[in-house]
Amino acid sequence: MLEATAVECERGGRTLFRGLSFALKGGELLRIAGQNGSGKTSLLRILCGLLAPTQGEVRWKGTRIAELREDYSRELVYVGHAPAVKDDLTPFENLDIACRLMGAEVHKQALTWALGAYSVPDLPVRKLSQGQRRRAALARLLLSESVRLWLLDEPFAALDPAAATYTEELIGRHLAAGGSVVYTTHQAAGIDARARVVQL
C-alpha cells in the first residue's frame, strides 16, 4: 500500500539519508530505527506528506502522495512529536475536534470511552503532565481503527509501562485488522519483535 522509492532527505545542507526504499503492506509493522538526529522524524513527516523528499517519491496504492494530498491525509493518522492538544481545551474537546477534522462525527460516549481507556483526567490540558498529554493524543487511535495507516513518532515516550503496554495492544489489534503502522522509538517495546526495521 505504502511504497517509498529512493527517498532522500536533506536538512540544513546535510544529507540525512539517501536511497531509502521500502514497501509496506496491510497488516505490517515498520520500525524506523536510528540515533538522535538521524532523520527519523523527517522520514515520518515525509511519509505523511508534511515534508517533500529532496529526491525520490512516496506512493500510496500506486499514486504519488503529493498528488493525492487530502485524499491521502484521510487515510492516515499521524501522532507527532508534539502531542497536538490545545492547552486551553479539555482532552474531550481536543479529541472531539481531532475526530471532526478527520471527517468522523464521533458520539460523545465514544469520546469519553476512549479517554477513559487511557485514563485521561477531565481537566484543561494545561493542568496535565507530559505523559497525560501523550495519552490524550494517543486516545485518537482508539477512534481511528478504520484508518488504514498509523504513523507514530515516539508513541511510548513519557508513557508509564501500563499505558505503553496498552498502546502496544492497540497497535497489535490494528495490525490484526489489516492496518499498517510505522513508528519510531528509543524504548525497547514488546512489539519490536514483530516489526521490520528501517535503519537510518
Next chain:
Amino acid sequence: MILAASRTIVRRDLLLALRRRSDVATALLFFIIVASLFPLGIGAEPNLLRSIAPGVIWVAALLSSMLSLARLFAGDHADGTLEQLVLSGAPLGVVVAAKTLAHWLVSGLPLVVIAPLIALQYDVASDLYGVLALSLLLGTPVLSIIGAIGAALTLGLRGGGVLLSLLVLPLYVPVLILGAGAVEMASVGLSSSGQLLLLGAMLIVAGVFAPWATAAALRISLE
C-alpha cells in the same frame, strides 16, 4: 466534509479565544488607546480633529490588526496542532479561510462595533458613523486575509513579528486609502459608493485567492 471541517475550525478558534479573552481584549484596547492618543497630542481643535478622524481610526485599525496577526498560526504551530490541521481531510486553503474568518470575528469585528464610539471623540458628524462602520466592515476582513499570507510566511522565524509588519503593512496601503477615503468623501457630502464598492471587490478577490497563497506559504514554513 469541507463545510463541516471549516465549521469545526471556526468553532474551535472562537472557543480558544473565549478561553483566552485577554488576548482579544489587548488588541481592542490597543485600538482604543492609539486612537485616543491623537487628540491628546494634537490638541482639541474640533475642525482639525474632524478632518483627521477617518485616517487616524483606519491607521489604528491597521496596527491593531497587525498586533493579533502574529498569533494566527503561531500557537497552533507551537503545540503541533497546525500539522494536524494540514493533515485534516479538508483542503488546506479551506482550513486557512476558516482560521482567517475566526481571526476576523475575534479581532476585526470588535473594531467595527467600537469605531463609532472612537469617532465620537473626534466630533465626527453622526451621519458618518454608518459609512465609517461599513468601510471597516468591508476593509478589516481584507486586512485579516492578506495578513494571513504574511503570518504564514514568517511562521517560526526569529523576529518574525517585525518582519511581518514590514511585509504586510505596505500591502495594507490600498485598503487604508479606500477605507479612509470613503469616510472623507461622505464628510464633504459626496457619494462614497465608489470606494466602498472597490473595497468590496478587494474583499471578494482576496477572499477567493489569498487563502491558497497562505496555504502554499504554510506548507513551506512547515517543512
